[in-house]
Amino acid sequence: MEIYSKQKKIQVNYRPPQASGKIEVxxxxxxxxxxxxxxxxxxxxxxxxxxxxxPRCNATDPSAxxxxxxxxxxxxxxxxxxxxxxxxxxIESTNADYEITTDGTNKGQLKVKKNVSTTQALTLDFYGxxxxxxRSGQTxxxxxxxxxxxxxGTEASPVLMIDCPTGRDWNPLRDQSQQxxxxxxxxxxxxxxxxxxxxxxxxRVLDTGALEAITSTTGDNDWEVVSVSANQxxxxxxxxxxxxxxxxxxxxxxxxxxxSQPDGSIAYKSTTLRRRIPALDVDYSGxxxxxxxxxxxxxxxxxxxxxxxxxxxxxxxxxxxxxTKVGAGSYALKAQxxxxxxxxxxxxxxxxxxxxxGPWAAVVDSSGKYVTDxxxxxxxARKSN
Numbered sequence: 094m095e096i097y098s099k100q101k102k103i104q105v106n107y108r109p110p111q112a113s114g115k116i117e118v119x120x121x122x123x124x125x126x127x128x129x130x131x132x133x134x135x136x137x138x139x140x141x142x143x144x145x146x147x148p149r150c151n152a153t154d155p156s157a158x159x160x161x162x163x164x165x166x167x168x169x170x171x172x173x174x175x176x177x178x179x180x181x182x183x184i185e186s187t188n189a190d191y192e193i194t195t196d197g198t199n200k201g202q203l204k205v206k207k208n209v210s211t212t213q214a215l216t217l218d219f220y221g222x223x224x225x226x227x228r229s230g231q232t233x234x235x236x237x238x239x240x241x242x243x244x245x246g247t248e249a250s251p252v253l254m255i256d257c258p259t260g261r262d263w264n265p266l267r268d269q270s271q272q273x274x275x276x277x278x279x280x281x282x283x284x285x286x287x288x289x290x291x292x293x294x295x296x297r298v299l300d301t302g303a304l305e306a307i308t309s310t311t312g313d314n315d316w317e318v319v320s321v322s323a324n325q326x327x328x329x330x331x332x333x334x335x336x337x338x339x340x341x342x343x344x345x346x347x348x349x350x351x352x353s354q355p356d357g358s359i360a361y362k363s364t365t366l367r368r369r370i371p372a373l374d375v376d377y378s379g380x381x382x383x384x385x386x387x388x389x390x391x392x393x394x395x396x397x398x399x400x401x402x403x404x405x406x407x408x409x410x411x412x413x414x415x416x417t418k419v420g421a422g423s424y425a426l427k428a429q430x431x432x433x434x435x436x437x438x439x440x441x442x443x444x445x446x447x448x449x450x451g452p453w454a455a456v457v458d459s460s461g462k463y464v465t466d467x468x469x470x471x472x473x474a475r476k477s478n
Contacts, residue, residue: 111153114163116219116239119145119202124239127246128211135208135243143192143204148219150201150235165200168221168235173203176216209243216240249281250358251291251345257364263330264371265410265452266399270331272366276324276341286324291343292351295326298338298363307339316455328366331453336367368452370410374398375447384437394432395445407431414446 118124122144127136137144152164173184173193184191190207194200201221209215219237224230256275263272277284278291285291296304297314307326310318317332326339340363342355355361377393384391393415397407408431415433416424419441427435435443456464 112223112233112235113151113153114149114235114237116217116237117147117149119147124241126209126241126243128208128243130245130247136246139205139208143206144241146203146205146217146239147199148201148203148221148235148237150221150223152223152225152233163198164223165221166196166198168200168223171195171201171221172219174218174220176218177210178213181218205241209241211243211245214240214242248347251285251343252279253277253293253341253343253359253362254279255341255362255364257366259363260365260367262367262369265330265368266370266404266407267401268330270329271319271327272330273325273327274339274341274364276343276362278343278345280345280347285345289349290347290351291345292353293324294342294344294355295321296340296342298340304340330366330368333366333368334452334454336365338363338365370449371399373404373447375445377445379432380443388437390434391437391443392432392434393443393445395447397447410450412448412450414448416444416446417441418444 122137122139122142124144124146126139128134129136148165149163150165150168151162153162173191174181175184175191176182184193184203186193186195190205192204192206194202201219203217203219205215205217217239219235219239221235223233223235225233254277256277261272274295276293277286278293279285280290295307297307299305305314307315307318307321309315310320312318317328317330317337319327319329321327326341328337328339340361342361343359344352344354344356345359346352375398376396378396379392379394395407395413397404397411412429413431413433414426415428415435417427417435417438418424419438424442424444427433458464
């Protein structure tokens, strides 16, 4: 006779699967592009050879009795998003820049068919769900993020620079007469001036606007040139007249073989050097308002000042003329120079006139030809000499 009875169901106790995975690059097309702006080319070009990304979704049983492995074919609610410049957008099936695999073992695979800006990277977000319907019934969510970027591989453009502004004023009363124009070449923030990869070319701008190459100190019009070297031109400002413009051009070769002619793609630099005398305060001393009886001469002395004080040796640039008159007569020139001895007449008026002697100029003969020295260089003189 049965006294007790007990029933019990025995079944496999499935442990919840463990989810894992990542986005993988499929094939040999990398996820980093190189953009060359000078050629307008991407390498690789995703419009020709798409980037393929596979969001591998794994659900593994820790007991190892069953190993579902990759569950991409069973994913639901699968979506891809793109984020560019902080703007996130769902990638729809109508978006021609992408291609999404929607079934099979490669479900979720994404092909990127557009190129990426060097200034704004492309962030791709994957979302997918997997329902463990055969065991726990639990839903697992897969979220992955992948960055696709483009780097600037453009060969740096050479930049020509000179140490002169577009216009430079030269004060013959204060500034040294020799002025140097120094050229420099910068490539990607690196100074390559003395690297042997560049050449510099100096030109004088003629009155016609044409450019005349300066290659030595002995050319027909090179008498203001003190020296010319690989990247420097030194001129004597006393010999440029009132102003002279110069142009600097260059050529560059990364391999170390710069052309012997300027490269038109490298922007040239120019400067105009001008002879300018600033505002002056002129006066004279040595002449009292009243003189003793019997005075036969007075001895005025010019005083020339600028903002820095008394000008030293102003006679090299300026000419001082002394004029007198008595009564209603006209002023007559009596002497020249920074100081003078002038005959005195009672009640006479004294006037001092200061003029610019002007720049040095070439001396020409009656036929208009340069008068030269024994070395064939033109003789020069100031206009008042």
